[in-house]
Amino acid sequence: xxxxxxxxxxxxxxxxxxxxxxxxxxxxxxxxxxxxxxxxxxxxxxxxxxxxxxxxxxxxxxxxxxxxxxxxxxxxxxxxxxxxxxxxxxxxxxxxxxxxxxxxxxxxxxxxxxx
Amino acid sequence: xxxxxxxxxxxxxxxxxxxxxxxxxxxxxxxxxxxxxxxxxxxxxxxxxxxxxxxxxxxxxxxxxxxxxxxxxxxxxxxxxxxxxxxxxxxxxxxxxxxxxxxxxxxxxxxx
Numbered sequence: 001x002x003x004x005x006x007x008x009x010x011x012x013x014x015x016x017x018x019x020x021x022x023x024x025x026x027x028x029x030x031x032x033x034x035x036x037x038x039x040x041x042x043x044x045x046x047x048x049x050x051x052x053x054x055x056x057x058x059x060x061x062x063x064x065x066x067x068x069x070x071x072x073x074x075x076x077x078x079x080x081x082x083x084x085x086x087x088x089x090x091x092x093x094x095x096x097x098x099x100x101x102x103x104x105x106x107x108x109x110x111x112x113x114x115x
Numbered sequence: 116x117x118x119x120x121x122x123x124x125x126x127x128x129x130x131x132x133x134x135x136x137x138x139x140x141x142x143x144x145x146x147x148x149x150x151x152x153x154x155x156x157x158x159x160x161x162x163x164x165x166x167x168x169x170x171x172x173x174x175x176x177x178x179x180x181x182x183x184x185x186x187x188x189x190x191x192x193x194x195x196x197x198x199x200x201x202x203x204x205x206x207x208x209x210x211x212x213x214x215x216x217x218x219x220x221x222x223x224x225x226x227x
Contacts, residue, residue, distance in 0.1 A: 040123065042203055042219040090158055104215060106158035
């Protein structure tokens with residue numbers, strides 16, 4: 001079945017460590033996104049990519065990095081520079097880079113806890 | 116001012132009644148508007164999209180858009196306990212149509 005796979009589902013990290021969250025899609029979608037969600041909050045955009053080898057910063061990119069070397073993959077690295085990384089991270093994709101139809105397809109999310 | 120504003124709730128509605136969820140947005144150039152439903156601990160799923168002024172109905176759900184007032188709403192008729200969730204309003208940014216901006220969500224609780 002087509003979809004978006006995020007891993008790991010749960011991740012614990014010590015302060016000062018970098019961690020990488022995986023996001024893979026087999027929907028043949030051009031655009032991919034990373035959102036962060038804090039308890040009781042909406043989704044905030046970290047990074048997005050419309051095509052391979054290109055990505056743009058979202059509203060809260062500081063302390064994060066991404067790559068888009070393959071169409072199906074958009075990993076997110078949470079660096080030690082991110083001051084408050086504990087959150088629920090959601091990866092999403094859309095058919096094209098201008099989501100006129102608006103449907104974002106989400107993965108199941110990765111819950112990161114910094115100890 | 117937040118780009119997309121919603122009342123956080125919780126909004127409590129008796130089973131079988133109409134639930135009304137509201138959202139305002141600040142970017143007058145926004146063209147596309149969406150409602151996502153998110154169950155606790157899960158990822159959001161799209162339930163309605165609307166692009167022009169007026170009403171759009173899909174089953175028990177009706178989305179209403181008023182661009183002049185920068186207002187979008189979602190009505191849920193015959194509310195069911197399974198409708199209990201957080202509803203996120205989302206809007207495309209005029210400056211970059213690739214960006215979808217989410218509100219903080221309204222928590223809806225359907226009481227038996």
